[in-house]
Amino acid sequence: MSSKPERLIDEKGLRLDGRKPDELRPIKIEVGVLANADGSAYIEQGKNKILAAVYGPKELHPKHLALPDRMVLRCRYHMAPFSVQERKSPAPSRREIELSKVIREALEPAIFLEYYPRTATDVFIEVLQADGGTRCASITVASLALADAGIPMRDLVAACSVGKVDGTIVLDLMDVEDKVGEADLPLAYMPNLDAITLLQMDGNLTPEEFEKAVSLAIEGCKKIYNMQREALKARYVSVKEVEE
Amino acid sequence: MTSTTVVRLKQQQISQLISKGKRLDGRGLRDYREIRVEQGIIEKAEGSARVLLGKTEVMAGVKIEFGQPFPDTPNEGVLTVNAELVPLASPTFEPGPPDENAIELARVVDRGIRESNAIDLEKLCIEPGKKVLVLFVDIYVLNHDGNLIDASALAALAALINTKVFNYEVEGGEIKIKPGYTPLPINNHPVAVTLAKINDQLVVDPWLEEEQIMDARITITTDNQGNICAIQKGGGGYFTPKQVFEAIQIAREKAVEIRRKLGWSK
Numbered sequence: 323m324s325s326k327p328e329r330l331i332d333e334k335g336l337r338l339d340g341r342k343p344d345e346l347r348p349i350k351i352e353v354g355v356l357a358n359a360d361g362s363a364y365i366e367q368g369k370n371k372i373l374a375a376v377y378g379p380k381e382l383h384p385k386h387l388a389l390p391d392r393m394v395l396r397c398r399y400h401m402a403p404f405s406v407q408e409r410k411s412p413a414p415s416r417r418e419i420e421l422s423k424v425i426r427e428a429l430e431p432a433i434f435l436e437y438y439p440r441t442a443t444d445v446f447i448e449v450l451q452a453d454g455g456t457r458c459a460s461i462t463v464a465s466l467a468l469a470d471a472g473i474p475m476r477d478l479v480a481a482c483s484v485g486k487v488d489g490t491i492v493l494d495l496m497d498v499e500d501k502v503g504e505a506d507l508p509l510a511y512m513p514n515l516d517a518i519t520l521l522q523m524d525g526n527l528t529p530e531e532f533e534k535a536v537s538l539a540i541e542g543c544k545k546i547y548n549m550q551r552e553a554l555k556a557r558y559v560s561v562k563e564v565e566e
Numbered sequence: 567m568t569s570t571t572v573v574r575l576k577q578q579q580i581s582q583l584i585s586k587g588k589r590l591d592g593r594g595l596r597d598y599r600e601i602r603v604e605q606g607i608i609e610k611a612e613g614s615a616r617v618l619l620g621k622t623e624v625m626a627g628v629k630i631e632f633g634q635p636f637p638d639t640p641n642e643g644v645l646t647v648n649a650e651l652v653p654l655a656s657p658t659f660e661p662g663p664p665d666e667n668a669i670e671l672a673r674v675v676d677r678g679i680r681e682s683n684a685i686d687l688e689k690l691c692i693e694p695g696k697k698v699l700v701l702f703v704d705i706y707v708l709n710h711d712g713n714l715i716d717a718s719a720l721a722a723l724a725a726l727i728n729t730k731v732f733n734y735e736v737e738g739g740e741i742k743i744k745p746g747y748t749p750l751p752i753n754n755h756p757v758a759v760t761l762a763k764i765n766d767q768l769v770v771d772p773w774l775e776e777e778q779i780m781d782a783r784i785t786i787t788t789d790n791q792g793n794i795c796a797i798q799k800g801g802g803g804y805f806t807p808k809q810v811f812e813a814i815q816i817a818r819e820k821a822v823e824i825r826r827k828l829g830w831s832k
Contacts, residue, residue, distance in 0.1 A: 416669045423666045423800075427782075430802035507797070517804035521784065523797035524677045529814055532794050536807060 330487040330499055337499070339368075343492040346482070346542055351463070351553035353470050361471025363553070365463040368496055369453035374464040376471040378443030393438035397426035399460055401449040421457050428461050428481065428510040428520035434474040443473065454497035455483045461510045461520060462546055469554060478550050479519055481510035482542035484535045486527060491535050493542045507535050511543035577779045585765045591620075591773065596816060598771045603720065603828055605728040613729025613750065617721040620773060621711035623655075626703060626721035628729045628750075632741060633700035635691065643690020643698040647676035649705040649718060656710035672705060674758070674798045675719045678787035679703075681795040682756035685726065689751060692736060699731065701750075712773035715785050715798075719758035720824075727752050727830075755830040756795055759817035760785040763803060768813055770820060784810065786817035790831070 331337055341347070347368030356362035359375035366372075382388040399422045403409050414422075429445065445467065447460045458481035465479040485495040487503035500506050505525025511518055518536075527535060580590045587595060599620030608614035613628035635642060649672035651659040664672070679685065690699040703725065705718045730747035762772035762780035772780060781803030787796040794814065799805065805813070825831040 416664075416673065419666050419669045420673050423670055424798075427800060427802050431782075431804045512804070515804070516806050518799070518807060518810060519804045521797055521799040521805070521810065523794060524681045525795065526681060526789070527794050529792070529794065529818065532814060533811060536810065540807065 327498060327502070330502060331490055331492075335490075337487075337492065339496065341494075343490050344538060344541070346494045346545060347496065349546065349549055351466065351549055353466050353553050353557040359467070359471070361467045361469070361473070363463045363466035363470060365459050365466075367455065367459045367462075367494075369451055370449070370456055370459045371451040372456065372459050372463050373448045373450060374460065374467040375446045376443060376464075376467045376473070377446070378471070379438040379441035379473070380443070382440065382442035388440045388442070391439050392435040393433070393440075394442040395426055395430055395433065395435065395445065396442060397422050397429065397445045397447070397464070399425050399447045399449070399457070401452060401456070405449050405452045421460075424520055424522065425457060425461055425464065429464060429468065429479060431517060431519045432465060432475045432477055432479050432512055433468065434476065437474055443468075443471075452497070454495050454500045455508070457481070457520075458483050458508050458510065462550065466550055466553060470557070477512040477514040477517075478547060479510050479512055480543040480547040480550060481508065481520060482539050482546055483508040484539040484542070486525060486531065486535070491531060491538055493538050505531075505535075507532075507539065509536065509539040509543065511540055511547075513544055513547050576775065580775060581765050581779055584767050584769060587767075589769065590775070595767060595769045596820070598820065598824070599773065601720070601824065601827065603724050605724055611725075612731065613725045613727070615721050615724030615728055616708075617717050617724060619711075619713060619717040619720070619771070621709060622713060622717045622773075623707075623709040624714065624717040624721040625706040625708055626718070626725040627706070628725045629702045629704070630729075630731060631700045631702070632692070632697060635695060635698045637695075639687075640695035641691050642687035644700040645676070645680060645685060645687060645703070646700065647672045647679070647703045647705065647722065649675070649707070651707050651710070651714075655707045659707075659710065670798070670800070671714055671718055674715055674785055674787075674796065675703075675705065675722050677796040677798075678719055678756040678758050679722065679726070682754040682787070682789040684723065684752060684754045684756055686751055686753055692734075692741065693739075697741065701726075701729075710774065712775070712777045713760050713771050716758050716760050716771060719756070719787065720828075723755060723757075724828075726750060754789050755825055756787050756789050757821035757824050758785050758787040758796070759820045759824075761813045761816060763805060763809065768809060768816065770816060784813050786814055788818050788821045790825070792818050792822070 510520035
């Protein structure tokens with residue numbers, strides 16, 4: 323086990339990796355990375371490396387699970403055994419089952435599910451390397467994979483975590499900050515609809531700190547949202563230029 | 567079973583009433599159903615409680631064992647929360663290992679207790695890195711009529727308050743159980759308050775038929791100091807930031823009320 327750092331914010335107000343409290347980690351996004359999937363995307367956010375693939379809409383088996391008025395969205399969040407310091411068993415943990423559920427519920431409000439009754443769409447998320455904030459990065463990348471699959475959406479979903487470390491509200495927690503910090507608050511947001519589609523928290527925050535944290539998270543989501551749009555443009559607009 | 571047409575009509579009525587600030591069961595939008603708590607109902611468990619929230623009924627039992635601490639917290643005892651959606655509680659529950667709903671329920675209750683430091687886990691350490699007390703909190707849903715999270719959180723806390731730890735002493739590395747019991751020290755009383763969004767309105771403590779038509783729900787757990795220690799949004803809809811802040815305000819007020827009602831505030 324690595325030893326806990328004594329402080330997470332230095333006298334200059336900078337964090338362990340040199341970031342300011344309201345600064346995101348470097349983010350790299352690529353859309354359309356897997357040949358077999360109907361839609362796919364890849365994200366690197368700090369040391370996080372996550373792949374998402376979408377298969378669907380397709381026929382649902384067994385058929386009795388199909389819904390007469392809408393598509394069923396299924397989601398699997400899974401961490402590779404080598405993605406963390408101590409090997410993680412490949413069997414789905416209770417945490418992964420809960421995260422699969424909340425990620426699905428964060429994506430559902432964005433999709434016009436009623437356009438594809440009696441069908442199913444699968445979202446597969448594989449965390450290849452984890453360094454804190456994987457559920458948020460997963461939502462960010464999965465919503466791009468859905469868009470890449472051509473599934474009609476109200477908006478892209480961008481997600482980002484905030485937290486409290488050494489008494490300061492900071493954006494985009496990395497693993498140490500999440501483990502040692504006083505609070506962790508992942509949030510997913512659709513900017514065009516001003517809609518929060520995922521909100522969880524654990525730790526201890528006063529109502530004032532909570533309001534500050536939510537506004538900071540939304541600011542972070544808006545920045546990520548712009549990067550998502552750029553990634554989509556890079557995939558589809560650049561293809562057009564080649565054709566010309 | 568009632569026919570689907572009747573169900574649809576009833577759902578429409580519930581939704582329309584809520585937009586007028588009323589509810590089908592006569593409650594106001596901010597009212598809880600009647601809460602009843604009984605403690606010490608299972609003699610063989612170290613702690614137990616049954617909570618009735620309207621017709622929702624949840625039991626919780628605490629068992630204590632000796633065990634090993636987690637490697638990253640060598641000085642702390644272990645708290646484990648599990649939930650079973652027992653098939654006798656609802657026609658929609660099936661036998662088998664916990665599904666995502668049961669797992670989410672257990673984990674939300676767990677976060678409330680853990681993050682509010684309701685139990686001082688360091689006091690459950692016997693020998694750092696080697697021997698600690700392990701607390702198992704098992705939540706047993708007996709009748710499902712909505713808002714299982716709040717009922718389960720109350721049942722779990724009531725069972726922990728009711729818990730007595732057997733006396734023991736350590737002699738040359740061996741643990742010997744002695745006669746008598748000591749109550750488990752409780753430092754905080756986290757209360758989970760769930761609100762459903764129906765027709766763009768927030769309603770407290772949704773019952774089953776409201777849950778079936780809600781867009782989304784949000785559970786906010788606050789501690790004795792009024793600080794927020796856990797949040798969980800659920801369901802396939804969304805909340806605006808304004809609605810979230812409103813929900814926080816309501817949840818804090820409701821938690822104070824519940825603590826007062828149950829004699830948990832000092």
